[in-house]
Amino acid sequence: MVAEKKDWLIRDIGFSEERITNNGNKFLCGNGYVGIRGSLEEFEKEHLPAINLAGIYDQVGDGWREPLNAPNGLYTRIKIDGDYYDLPAREAAEHEQSLDYRHGIVTRVTKWKTRRGNITVTSERFAHYDEFHLICMRYSVFADFHADVEILTGIDGDVWDIHGPHYNRILLEENGDLLYATGITHESKDQVTVVEGVSINHPCERKQKKEGRKILHRICLITEENKNINVDKMIAVYTSKDCEKPDMEGQKLVNVFLQKGYEVTRNSHIEAWENHWKTAEVYIDGDAKAMEALNYSLYHLQCIAPRHSESLSIAARGLSGQTYKGAVFWDTEMFMLDYFLYTQPEVAKTLLRYRIDTLDGAKKKAAGYGYQGAFYAWESQEGGYDACSDYNVTDVFTKRPMRTHFKDKQIHISAAIVYGIMRYVNVTGDTSLLEQGGFETILECANFYESLLVKKVKSNQYELHDVIGPDEYHERVNNNGYTNRMAKYTFEVAAKLLDDLVTFSEDVIAKIGKNYNVVQCKINFQEAAERVLIPQPDEKGVIEQFEGYHLLEDVSVEEVKGRLLHEKEYWGGAYGVASQTQVIKQADVVTWLTMFPDDFSEEVMLKNWKYYEPRTEHGSSLSACMYALLACRCGMPEKAYPFFMKSASADLLPGGKEWAGLVYIGGTHPAAAGGAYMTAIRGFGGIYVEDGKLKAKPQLPEQWKKLRFTVQYQDQLYEITETKDSTEINIL
């Protein structure tokens, strides 16, 4: 794996089959509506190509419900003098894949030696920044001889699925020069239509043909020596959730952009990205590597930002495929939200509106367990349906599904929604989300926790039993500090909102007054907030992660790792190697302290950082940034730096966790990307609010000469420039 460092360019030189999966993530492009894996044009499903769609799902039989991959309109193969030239089948003389992450343009260049001479195939593709349904590609052939070329390009409907096939049927049609592939899903008979048209800058013979689930142009031509033959493809993707007639809409779109031509379209795309970066770029002087990793992370977040929707969230693996069921986790509110809040609050609003709009799903889930209020899905799909299985891990020894408790016990999820909504309100100053359902959402989350509270008959403290905290290796614990603290926060927020009810619109006052016993709820929530057990630091200043944690075996991460009998075995659950030890998967107490830095003194925070860090496997990409943020909070930017870099490089470097038991969980890591942003802006950048004003107390790493970024706060754009000695905050 070679990844040379250049401004805004990520490259992979040479070809290796082993890097196909990882490159699919690394060279991803997208526009929030689609995510296109960085696979090569000739790849068929065994090499995991995907044009992954946001927010549309399907389930086949008892398989996992997962998002759809569209028919692959980029599919293209080439024959030279009668022979196919494909990777990996035919070894290339030279090969390079690259991503211009400033503009979301992915390029491949492959050179083959043929019997008669050399040919170079170049492709360049992008998902248009503004035209969400449009994917463009220029596929070029360059030969140093008069090559007899046959290009097969069109739509491959035989898509890669993990638990598919999701298309019961694929309808392949042609209309003039345009090709159409329409997949009909199993579960809801949803329709996904891809329309493709090509334009070629060279005389050729064209036919159309169908091969199985593919519909293709067959383009035959003789190259001119040393001239680029360009096949420009305009590809439209629409689903029946977007419009009534996806094929008509697709046809219109393709025709418009065939008319405009590739280069004009490309320019408009580049311009849009350039415009975006004006306020999104984070500039770091003195550390090119960090700047690259961070802005590459922001690129990934931008590729999956649901700008086309008013109510949609982001999956844990973004739009990089079907892993994690394309489901929305707490990752969005807790790790990604800040980026959008500070750069595009309207996207943050879209993310949170998705939660408000799926309140019914959360209420159904709670009711299903006999609880009140809203228990948000651990793995949220359409309508808040919880895609999380009760058997989320496969035992590597018996191949049996293992009963896991992510879905039923990870109750901290609902508080993350409350936290997200309130962060939106506080950062933007916009209370419209509260007016439009956010108020009820928060009350229902508080109701949920209230219905879960237990007290020992002989005690007055309220407790939360039988939960899983952020550290998923320890299941079914009592009084997880993080969870209890988040419940307390939820009670406080709910009580405060009820206290402030009169400041809301008449509609809200009427609705809340009608549906809730406002006075009693307020009293209950206040009492719950006061009484809920919050674990306190022990004599060493350490907060016990949950009741009994300190009784577990205190042993190093390495030692625990050494006990593995199978490299893919699950560390958690009832009998995992970590389960009966103090080794944790990810930041847990540290996440609490990061989120509520005023709960304890800096000394306590530092002691907990030092206690828990060596006991943390960091088996989740959500872990590093929490350690980085708290390290900054404790005045240790140098300790924070490696965690920041780990978080920022999650998709840049190999080594991400690709397996949980026998389940493939590979893909991009937008939460880590978001965590890197948080660390840069809030950790190193040290921004904070005092008396309603944005301020900053930077803690720059040694080599950082200057840090500059732009954030939006309460409808105002600020440019913040920091050096070791100065902080400048300018309103733009």
Add this chain to the structure above:
Amino acid sequence: MVAEKKDWLIRDIGFSEERITNNGNKFLCGNGYVGIRGSLEEFEKEHLPAINLAGIYDQVGDGWREPLNAPNGLYTRIKIDGDYYDLPAREAAEHEQSLDYRHGIVTRVTKWKTRRGNITVTSERFAHYDEFHLICMRYSVFADFHADVEILTGIDGDVWDIHGPHYNRILLEENGDLLYATGITHESKDQVTVVEGVSINHPCERKQKKEGRKILHRICLITEENKNINVDKMIAVYTSKDCEKPDMEGQKLVNVFLQKGYEVTRNSHIEAWENHWKTAEVYIDGDAKAMEALNYSLYHLQCIAPRHSESLSIAARGLSGQTYKGAVFWDTEMFMLDYFLYTQPEVAKTLLRYRIDTLDGAKKKAAGYGYQGAFYAWESQEGGYDACSDYNVTDVFTKRPMRTHFKDKQIHISAAIVYGIMRYVNVTGDTSLLEQGGFETILECANFYESLLVKKVKSNQYELHDVIGPDEYHERVNNNGYTNRMAKYTFEVAAKLLDDLVTFSEDVIAKIGKNYNVVQCKINFQEAAERVLIPQPDEKGVIEQFEGYHLLEDVSVEEVKGRLLHEKEYWGGAYGVASQTQVIKQADVVTWLTMFPDDFSEEVMLKNWKYYEPRTEHGSSLSACMYALLACRCGMPEKAYPFFMKSASADLLPGGKEWAGLVYIGGTHPAAAGGAYMTAIRGFGGIYVEDGKLKAKPQLPEQWKKLRFTVQYQDQLYEITETKDSTEINIL
């Protein structure tokens, strides 16, 4: 396996290595102080011989703490014409092992053909009924030629241990004709001394010799044709817990009985057993098989009755060896107690005094978990030490210990103690146990449950969460009906005792008044009894075993069994084949209904019997009798009968569960024996108390013409004779 049916005689004809283990249990004899496995005299530790000792334990390193096996004073081998004649090494022409279970005499007869003729070795042994420290054996050789015989007999100190060796050192000594072997234990340097003396009815040459951990007489003689040569062995066993000088005591005892001679001693032993059976025998006319199985069960209970002690209980596998760590389970109070209550209440008192005397251990255990009161040991050893491991099962796939929750979550154990004490008080009318610590024991058990009670903040009901009920396949459940009902019972009993405090002696009144806030405790216990959640029958009349049980997969026992990947894999725990199904290990709701038949109508009891029976694996020998008892209660003696026979035959027939995961759990099943007794007397016999009087409402199985038994009730002996048409109750 051949077990011919004769009055009071169990036989096994022929020899098979495969039956060695099972015969060790089947041909056990004992007197409560020792249990002697039915192994052959020549067996060394690989064939699991054992003279198992009651109530004395040792732990080596991290191994399980387990009871001691005494040095084997029965050890004997024979050489004919210079060759050893041992089983299994040398194939026998004929072989038979038998047990006269009326008198606790175990016999082996083995015939070998030698080059020069035939020899027959016969042995007969017993643990003397009244002389608890005395084991007697007659070892006879009969030859039809002048055989050159060398008998090696003495003490084998190289004992079979599961987690041993428990004797750090073995001291081998001789004093005149007596042999001494003294083992010194690891943990407490306890001393176990075996003294052995022989008497021979034939001229011989005698020497003594040591071989490793053995000390032996070498007896050389020439047989007379067709004359029995008898080697009579008197063996004494004493430990340093019995007396200061075990060797002196042993020497005295052996000398006394060598003096008396084998036959006189044997006669006194027989007489004692005959005397015992006068009131213990259960006579069944019309069903010899049932009568044999039942009285054989009572024989086993009698072999392990701690008549020599005033404070000792019975291990779950009796005195059949070290399995189950020789520990005392709820089996004693819930399953065995009735036999002793009705036949020898002084033994019942001894059993319960053990619990009262181990109250401190139970309080320590509770405190260790942060609870109040008394949490009795799940596997109780000396002082109430809980021998139960947190890792009680080994994973067959990974060979790793599995975290089990028998010790920390099976809280119903404390209520079983309360139940046992109160049954003693009610059946005997003797309140001295309450005076002598039973009162506090019950209060501390109530305190324990009170400290465990939780309530949902939004509910007024008291609940018990995160427990294991009798059905151990479902761990960590909430509101197990049996457990909650037993807790309610405990609260009621405790409150009633406090209510009746003035009726106790001044000492008790003073002590309780000093240590407890009597008024407040009474109010608390009453409130707890009223408020604790007791699951009620649903619309189908079925009581849910625990919260959520009915949501589990409803599938047959056979289907679940078919899912096993390994015959020894554990069905329970987090991921066992039964864990996420409604298949249960043993009677749970049915145990509740059996114990509290007035809680619900007969119709409800019947519906629950019918619901749970097909879902029960009966993987515990405690299960069958509860189904039998409830079937009787529901007027279905024919449905009860097979469960009764299963319970009564647990040690008679092969097929007992010998493995839990990779842990050997074989041995005798005294709880099943006790369960058979309960079914005979309370189920079929239908005895009950009304207005303080013993009455009976028999429900005899079809073929039973007559049932006759004797029970002691409130210091009065009753003979009860029942036929289909008549019930006669006579005071003896």
